[in-house]
Amino acid sequence: MALTDRVLLGPGPGNPYPEATAGLAAPLLGHLDPEFLRIMDESCDGLRTVWGTTNRRTLPLSGTGSLGMEAAFSNTVRQGDVVVVAVNGLFGKRMCEVASRYGAEVIPVEHRWGTPVDTQRVLEAHPAPAIVGAVHAETSTGVRSDIAELGAALRARGDDTLLLADCVTSIAGEPIDLDGWQVDLAYAGTQKCLGVPPGLAPFTISERAWERRVQRPPVWYLDLGLLGDYLGSGSGGGRTYHHTAPTAMVAGLHAALGRILDEGLPQVFDRHVEAGTALREGLAELGLELFAQEGHRLSQLTTVKVPDGVDSAKVRAQLLNAYNIEIGAGAGEFAATVWRIGLMGHNARLGRVAQLLGALRAILR
């Protein structure tokens, strides 16, 4: 069977780092093999580095990014807890849905899509919520919000609200300082700037959130108390079997993190900025207008308005079929009016920008 090799410039997955693919295909290890446990430990260390945290409990969960969101709420929400969610796109909206399933009284703070989170409005939503959730880099709109400001404001207020940050599209694509930002819980995915196929959800929880966690959470698979034992960080200290870890995926993550840290985080971040800047300039030259609010645009994910009179789906199909390039449709009500272009991880390169702009130029001509 002939293989199809796409250039994946949508909102994720992107094309993995070659090292990640090699890691995936390396001889498989068992989930209790000392060699695998070393790879797991080093992967957790790597995640701490890209996230800027010393949280002992930092690990890749065995599912895709959304499972990380599920883990955050299922381990912390008690019936009737007030959870304030800053909603400025699809993933803030999803946070509301997931939190409410665990019995939270959710207070959504709605923002116009394409704009960043307004810290003041989030603070005013409730005087002392159990949890405040916000998305660092909204995959649905291409907007960055200021999590540092939100964290500082919450702590300044003196209550013991936990801060939860969705880092799915930001991790390993731009600077993150979870500890400095005073974030208690964060999750991510591997298929964006980490440059690994989808299948793992990096997750971290601070000591104070850990101490307040639900003791017997509803989802056994995501019970952090049990998972901690496997990681050797539980109260027992041993490595007891919980569930079989996806060892090939973890080997892929390990290899990608090694690649990223070898290149150097500042260099990786610069590469994302350089590619994102070149893309925005090129799109402007083509007469296209950006969607996300200026000053809050992600380098790794650019949202652009579909020009009047242009059929979004038709252009995407042409890109896919004639050029083998995937870009994303918009999310929610912007499905037909916005394109999402990712330059993530291994794809954050000028060569990819040139390839896409050339194809778009030819199609839109």
Add this chain to the structure above:
Amino acid sequence: MALTDRVLLGPGPGNPYPEATAGLAAPLLGHLDPEFLRIMDESCDGLRTVWGTTNRRTLPLSGTGSLGMEAAFSNTVRQGDVVVVAVNGLFGKRMCEVASRYGAEVIPVEHRWGTPVDTQRVLEAHPAPAIVGAVHAETSTGVRSDIAELGAALRARGDDTLLLADCVTSIAGEPIDLDGWQVDLAYAGTQKCLGVPPGLAPFTISERAWERRVQRPPVWYLDLGLLGDYLGSGSGGGRTYHHTAPTAMVAGLHAALGRILDEGLPQVFDRHVEAGTALREGLAELGLELFAQEGHRLSQLTTVKVPDGVDSAKVRAQLLNAYNIEIGAGAGEFAATVWRIGLMGHNARLGRVAQLLGALRAILR
């Protein structure tokens, strides 16, 4: 960094089929790419074939096998539902724990580990439970139970109990006829006889279970109503985004299923029987005694008693370090007194048997 290539003869993961590894490392596709949707559809078809079901809703869930158990209970258990679980090993025990977290009134029917499920005792546990759960092939003990008999007995009784079968260690390693056995819900893992690394949980649900499902289950990630939309089998009929599917893992599963069906299911099953038989004979020649009750022993997973005076952990360490062979410790209270030897999928071969027996012979001499 030097790679470690183990011979994985524990209870899983086993060494994948080479086709699965190639599938994992093939150029990555996006989760909404028509090519990927074809691969997903064909994988679901393949799962139907190895499982003997026409269930429309048959799919690989985005997590490891235990997530399949979680999906089964989270989508079907309502507060106070009576769930009878046949417990003859670790995974029956886990079913009790998971079901109870969703509010079930669990009635465990305890069996001596190493023995199969006693249909009569399960029937007598409750006159009309909402769900009966049982493990087809207990990974912790190497025992096969008669799910066909259990299904027939439940239907003969005329109540509308749903039958849930754990097929983690049986799928693609021995004949399964879910429809003929009248099983309503089943889950599996990919890392055993399917010959794929861990990371997916094949799952299937019958029409009658689907109609009785919980409409807004607690776990958003596993909400079958929403997942059905992605698979094109939901009430909407469209392919709407739910969560990002682990596309590389699905490509690996697709390739392994292709390999298995090309070889032919009867041939694959025969290969497992041949390897398992040779292993049992060889172990007997070494003077070792089997753990699982005769007549109910799995070919794909053999449990053997650690001889008196032999240090289980020391032998396993020698196998790993000197021969690069992994076998498993026993589960639960048999951790130090039983070994578990898997000959699953690609490893169900006489060559593997010879390799292990030779090493064991040298170590135990």
